[in-house]
Amino acid sequence: MAPASSDSLAAFPAALGGDLGFGTTARAIGPGAGEKVRLPSTSGANNYHTYTGKAGPAGNGLFAAKGFGLGELVLKLEADVTSVLDSPRLGVACEWCFVAVEEVDGGGDGGEGVVKLRKCGGCGVVRVCGEYECKIFKRLYPKVLPNTVRLLLRLLLLGQNNVLPQSDWEGFLHLQHHLEEFKAQRDPQSHNTWENIQLMARAAKEYSGTKEDIGKLEGMIGRILINSLTLVTPTYTPLGLSLSPTAALLNHSCTPNTCISFSGPTLSVRTLRPIPKDTELTISYIDITNPASTRHADLLSRYFFPCTCPACTATPPQTLGRIDPPPALAAALSPTQLDGLETRARILIQQSLDPTILAQGPSARLPPLREALALFAPHKTYPPYRQPLAALRAELVLVLLAAQQWVPALAHSLLTYFRIDPFLFPEAVHPVRVVHKWVLLKLVLQVAALGQEGDGGVRALERKWGLEWGVLVWGLLQEVEGSVAGSHGVESRFAAEVRREGERFRVDARGGPYGEVGPGRKGVEREWAKLRRFADEGLAWWEDRERSV
Secondary structure (H helix, E strand, O other): OOOOOOOOOOOHHHOOOOEOOOOOOOOOOOOOOOOOOOOEEEEEEOOOEEEEEHHHHHHHEEEEOEEOOOOOEEEEOOOEEEEEEEEOOOOOOOOOOOHHHHHHHOOOOOOOOOOOOOOOOOOOEEEOOOOOOHHHHHHHOOOOHHHHHHHHHHHHHHHOOOOHHHHHHHHHHHOOOHHHHHHHHOOOOOOOOOHHHHHHHHHHHHOOOOOOHHHHHHHHHHHHHHHEEEEEOOOOOEEEEEEEEOOHOOOOOOOOOOEEEEOOOOOEEOOOEEEEOOEEEEEOOOOOOOHHHHHHHHHHHHHHHOOOOOOHOOOOOEEEEEOOOOOHHHOOOHHHHHHHHHHHHHHHHHHHOOOOHHHHHHHHHHHHHHHHHHHHHHOOOOOOOOOOHHHHHHHHHHHHHHHOHHHHHHHHHHHHHHHHHHHHHHOOOOOOHHHHHHHHHHHHHHHHHHHOOHHHHHHHHHHOOOHHHHHHHHHHHHHHHHHHHOOOOOOOHHHHHHHHHHHHHHEEEOOOOOOOOHHHHHHHHHHHHHHHHHHHHHHHHHHHHHHHO
């Protein structure tokens, strides 16, 4: 899942102050080892053919009771999922259905038309409020409790009002809390310190009125920090914090066989490859595209366990099925030189996120990001898919889009499409890869529209590379349409938006040279060859053109 954002209690009294964060995915004990469990029946689903069993050092895990194919739905959960928004998202997303403004205003993630989010008439804090929290939020307004505390408040209040099923409450209390590890942790970079856990527990006790003693509340905060997921939009924009005792049974692997996605409040788990019967189902708790040393450090500091998956126990360790670092890179740069290069790039990426730079608008972020990109230019053996270079390019795409610099954004997006995603997300149905294709499709439509309006830069691009935008849209649309059922599910908001975009494009294409059937496979392949050239040479061409204009 996407990295979780942090909320803060700094606006509250000093006794409850401090910057707080939370974990992103789940590790759990759950029911007894080997016990078969019928999972909750939600959203019309009856039996998901999974059971809990002993998963070695990880404790219990979730296993496949039957074989699953590629992109097949393993779990679809809503009844036992409790979610809250991050504080910065309270004004731009609905606390009930978790639709975000960017989803519905302009057709981003799967909405239709423009939807206005109205404040709760009681507390004025959230858009659609839970009736049990409303009085608390109103009393504290304009201060807002951190998401971790608000999630615990919701669980406590639902339990006090007999709304939360007893099985869900017991499932939550069975999760690991790692309080002893939190107490012993001395990581100055961690937000999840023992002192912050104590502060959050005291806040939950004070504002909920619960009779639970402070020690139990500290354990509950620990369970949330260890077992929570990042609630995201269908295009993986972080929204908040989500907890599901069932999903918490999924253990970590650096080569996971399933992936989690959200469609509003509904959590889905789908396969990334075919899974035989009795195989453990796994997800990734961290960014598995990072080198092995970074993954090990992340898991130890955030989840308190060393990874024993095949990628980490291989000699030498592997990242995404490849020796880490690649032999050519290891021959060109010593470990010290490689570490220095990557550390400097990460520092520059962080500098671009400095509040003083952010306040100046997206264009102000470009100089440090371009400086970071230039660090890698002399090192031809550095793979484009290795981190942090891949993340840097993804960040550049977002910033260039925000700055409306469409042509360089297109070049970087195409490099991601051709040179990065096939390595980082080799599965055609991986939701992140499908979302990247969707963003590229939207970008191509935008660039094509600018060309029709006479934009000089786009017209120069068309003359230089001879690109046919209609063919490119056909090719990308067919790829997304062919993958969305396995990445997000046909009933998801994202799939609905893909269908709407496809219908609109086919209507518009009726009078074109390819009608509603498209240019065919050979036509798309010819255009793809041009795209590859532009991906490899387009940035240098664009920079030369910009200097000469």
